[in-house]
Amino acid sequence: MVSHPPPLAKQIVFTAKAMREAFEEALTSAGGSLGTWVVLSALRDVGCVSQTALASHVHLEGATITHHIDRLETAGLVRRLVDPVDRRVRRLELTEQGEALQARLLEAVIALERQVMTGVTRAERELIEKALARIQANLASVAERLPEHAPAR
Numbered sequence: 001m002v003s004h005p006p007p008l009a010k011q012i013v014f015t016a017k018a019m020r021e022a023f024e025e026a027l028t029s030a031g032g033s034l035g036t037w038v039v040l041s042a043l044r045d046v047g048c049v050s051q052t053a054l055a056s057h058v059h060l061e062g063a064t065i066t067h068h069i070d071r072l073e074t075a076g077l078v079r080r081l082v083d084p085v086d087r088r089v090r091r092l093e094l095t096e097q098g099e100a101l102q103a104r105l106l107e108a109v110i111a112l113e114r115q116v117m118t119g120v121t122r123a124e125r126e127l128i129e130k131a132l133a134r135i136q137a138n139l140a141s142v143a144e145r146l147p148e149h150a151p152a153r
Contacts, residue, residue, distance in 0.1 A: 030108035040102035
């Protein structure tokens with residue numbers, strides 16, 4: 001019987017799961033969560049934006065992003081402002097507390113990355129980044145071809 005190596009997809013899935021768990025633990029240890037990281041980092045990257053624009057930027061649905069924003073606003077990390085052009089629209093921005101927490105979370109993520117990338121050369125990292133970008137593009141292409149009403153798993 002010919003032995004075949006396990007599918008690469010299996011290694012990617014298991015590595016992604018372990019990385020996500022370590023990532024979430026690093027964020028928790030720094031005083032945040034994955035949801036907090038997603039919103040605060042996006043606001044740091046794009047600045048003061050509407051909730052709709054933020055949801056689109058981070059690829060979250062309206063109800064999910066609203067839950068995160070409500071929680072972060074209550075904690076004093078973000079604030080909602082009335083849009084000067086359209087009073088029906090609320091724009092979001094980081095507070096000083098939000099900026100400080102986002103900086104702590106970023107430090108934690110960078111420290112984790114240093115740990116998990118130990119022994120990986122710059123050239124290997126570049127190859128990993130290119131390969132992951134290609135895989136993501138291929139996955140997007142596969143998703144576009146899937147039937148819209150495929151059965152749930």
